[in-house]
Amino acid sequence: MKQQAFLERINPVKDKMYRLALRLLVSKEAAEDATQDVILKLWNQQDKFKDYTNLEAFAMTVTKNYCLDELKAKKNNNLRIVHQNYENKSISPQRGLELKDEMNWIQEIVTDLPKQQRIVFQLRDIExxxxxEIEEVTKMKSTAVRVALSRARKKIRERLTNKHDYGITKN
Incomplete structure (x- = not known):
């Protein structure tokens, strides 16, 4: 496979790979490095592409496994979500601060989820x-994926509800 053909197949999933790496690793730099390393790995294994019916799921699986290996190797010892798509130049500074606080709170909630729930939540609700595709990436059965997603959503909803209820009663 020529380089141009390879890039045409990888470019549509490159951003999803990066976002998954960003959710699993500590920093943007680590996520960028992981994405580049995975793309290089895929380039070296391009002869195996014909064995996979869904290249996106294969690329996401390789990305997830690479990031988990990085975490296991103690290169990154914290998991966190970094989400900066909420920036909007036309909002007031107070609203911006509120949004930032809310994103930090959601980041903390999702970070506290068990690893499987966090990954399933990321793949389904964010990606x-x-x-x-989630079953293929995570190697989990259909029922386990649905249960993990349901539990993750329930925990997030409960913690957000508790935070807002607590904030209302304290004011």
Whole structure:
């Protein structure tokens, strides 16, 4: 496979790979490095592409495994979510501070989720993968994926509700 053909197949999933790496690793730099390393790995294994019916799921699986290996190697000892798509130049400074506080709170909630729930939540609700792709990426059964997603959503909802209820009663 020529370089141009390879890039045409990888470019549509490159951003999703980066976002998954960003969710699992500590920093943007680590996520960028991970994405580049995975793309290089995929380039070296391009002869195996014909064995996979879904290149996106394969690339996401390789990305997830690479990031988990990095974490296991103690290169990164903290997991956290970094989300900066909420920046909007036209909002007031107070609203910006509120949004930042809310994103930090959500980051903390998702970080506290068990690893499987965190990954399934990321893949389904953030990356918008369908359940079959999530099963392929995580090597989990359909029921386990749905249960993990349900539990993750429930924990997030409960913690957000408790925070807001607590904030209302304290004011």
């Amino acid at each position: 918008q993968l369908d359940f079959e």
